[in-house]
Amino acid sequence: MSTQSTARGHGDRFVYRRRRNVELFMDLFALALGLGGWLLVELNLFGKLPENLPMLAAGWFGLGLAAHAVVRWRLPYADPLILPCVLLLNGLGLAMIHRIDQVPLPEKEALHRADTQMLWTLLGVLLFALVIALLRDHRRLQRFPYLLFLLGLVMLLLPLVPGLGSSQGMGAQIWITIGPYSFQPAEIAKVVLAIAFAGYLTDRREVLALAGRRVLGIDFPRLRDLGPIIIMWLASLAILVFQNDLGSSMLFFGLFVVMLYVATEKPGWAVLGVGLIGVGGVLAYQFAGHVRVRFESWLRPFENYDQNTQVISAQFGLAWGGLTGRGWGMGRPALTTFSYSDMIATSLGEELGIVGLMGIILIYGIIVARGLRAALASHEAFGKLLACGLAFTFALQVFAIIGGATRLLPLTGLTTPFMSQGGSAMISNWVIVAILLVVSNQARRPSPTTMPSTDARFDNEDTLQIPVVRTDGSRRGEA
Template sequence: MSQTSALMGFVHRRRRGAELFLLVIALAVGIGAYAAVGVGVEGEVPTDILGYGGWLAALIIGAHIVVRLVAPYADPVLLPVVAALNGLGLAVIRRLDLAAGNGPDEGFARQQLTWMTLGVLLFVATLLIVRDHRVLQRFTYTFGLGAIVLLLLPMLPGIGKEINGARIWIHLGPFSFQPGEVAKVLLVLAFAGYLVRHRDALALAGRRLLFVDLPRGRDLGPILVMWLISLAILVRQSDLGSSLLFFGLFLVMLYVATERPGWLLVGGTLFAAGATLAYYVVPRVALRVDLWLHPFDYYGGEGVRDSGRQIVESMFGLGWGGLLGRGFGNGQPWRISYAESDFIIAAIGEELGLTALMAVILCYGLIVERGLRTALICRDAFGKLVATGLAIVFALQVFVVIGGVTHLIPLTGLTTPFLSKGGSSLVANWVIVALLLRISDFARRPIPVLDPAEEPDVDAEVTQVVKLG
């Protein structure tokens, strides 16, 4: 009785005050970086600092209020980390706008702030509409079909458009959109729903090879389908990043659901075979690998012979930035093509140094850690897999992007979450954060404890049933 009373008297900490305190620090990072850009480049604080800071603060504090009202037990770290990354990204994009001679109302920074506004609005809508993440399991196959349709849209004539050799965009009038960013969210939900329903069959072991239990042959269908889809995206759209992201996402979620390392062996073998085949069949893949191995052979020439300029200038910038960076306004990040999108990490490393770059990587590590922590404490299998999948999306995307920019792996073409310019990516990532907060709210919410006086007498009910029977 005393233990029960103690449990009933325990109040789970919501930590919304801690979240608000961290949000203030995140806003200081974003607004302070914006002011530092103005001082470093123009020698004075930007004239629109009050309007910009007020807009950014209204978005972030508004998101916090909604979380406080509809998801009071949600993780208190996710939103501040995301706000800090988004604010820093806006400041770096503004610095590149100034280098291009764009005014306050011109360039990419204003567009990115508009996309951030839309992302926060969808973040709020997701929290308000999805009150219980388990409801999403009912739409497993709908989400899967929707993801396939979105992935095929760029291949349609009229709306699909090829940019820099990759056909991953659709254009509707003056607006352009990358449907693969939405497809990755739908695929996580579809994968999670499928694996929850079929994980018992997928977990059955087949033959044993080198101390590893391989899956049965008839259970290889799903992973073979995903392998073929990833190869189709790679070949038809020349989208290396999405191919790696989708296949790796499914493989990790499959391993988490079944706890069978044999799936990792089979999946890794298929990926190696597919990558090798693509190297000899797809010229773009062969060029990316050759650029990775011999970047200086493709620097300073004309046409294809200068296609390594982007990665070489990135290496120069990172080396020149050193440990503490050149400071805003003292570097030359505009020498890197697409520095505001694909190579924003190189711009940060050049002007803010390795220290800031490691801080950014640590922030992404926190997002992944909080997502996996949510998966660990979640009480339902579907929520566990969704949280794991969303965390893995961030982990894989950040790895392939930063790995490519720092010359660790070949370039893939993905954007850096919350930092890079790109409306579809930013909006989709804000929705991902909303789903993680919804699942963490469910996982951290205390289980209600019944009063012993109100609990039914099970023994008496069983005795009565026996007598009646």
């Protein structure tokens, strides 16, 4: 990324290029890779291209280019790498779900999960565009941190309400069912709580950074400041014990601890958070049977084949795929339970190989890195914490789910962002990307030099146009 440092009165400024044409080229490349995966599935399974190829290509490229057009229109200085990475992950996920849909099921109707996932992608992109169009300044989200915090906790615990919550899949009670529709409120809660944490920590970071007792060279927080972390710890334990949801419990408490450490720069908070996670894990293992089952399946999966079929078949699939994979449509990923959702990472590893799976993980790493870059470039504390929290949401989620699928960690019920089948996760993740791009645009665009007016008829919006020197030597006036 080319920048130019110019000393102008108040210090050095870095002026970023817009790079929208670069983003357009990468968007087209990402869209082509996603469509290519879909077409390779058709060729390898049926030996011909699908009849609806023109309509399919037009719809997919049209959706991606529409997302790019909204960014170009509203966020000219936004990070140029995030959207292409998201489109690539979304496209590969759609191709893999389509591939799993082609597995013949005797005496059952053909599945259309990929069609449903495409509809959820369309809705996610629409909300993505709506957030970008309406959210001119992310600092508007800072106004009501306590209300958002309460709303997030209510949404997290809402599935515990009798008659409203329901369990699916692994038995985790994380769904809300209203008529024929169901969704996971935790997916929306992660966005709400990330905003609430950023707002709260921006207001209270100086108080929370005050040192209490010093132990082994580490300054721990004062007892009077432990209220928020204890509340989140108890909420995460409630999710773990009553909802059987190990993944969300780890995600939300880990997110709060990470943001707390970033806000205060005090390692005592991180040490305390890790200690609380350890205590919570021991208590859950002793008193929650489903947690013990998850740990036993992680440590000794082959001792109980009937109970651990999902974990074992996923490992066999990765082993059969090897380094380079069987090829699109040439593996047997459907032998693994929930191969299209919880275990889509192992499905991709089987057909694209360990090399392909590592490439996908690197794409997630780019999204996280660019989110953290936006946090570093942001000029105010709320933007820094918000971008940091949203980036770590992706990092923690990918680490937990892919770590569980590959037996690095106990298996959790989290989704693989933009790839796993599911509407709630798809929508919330597109909203997160929209907010990240808004923060990135605010951080990267040239800041006008504001001069106070002596005339009472004018307010502080009066600005002086100053020529900004770009890296190519051209000059531009920024109002």
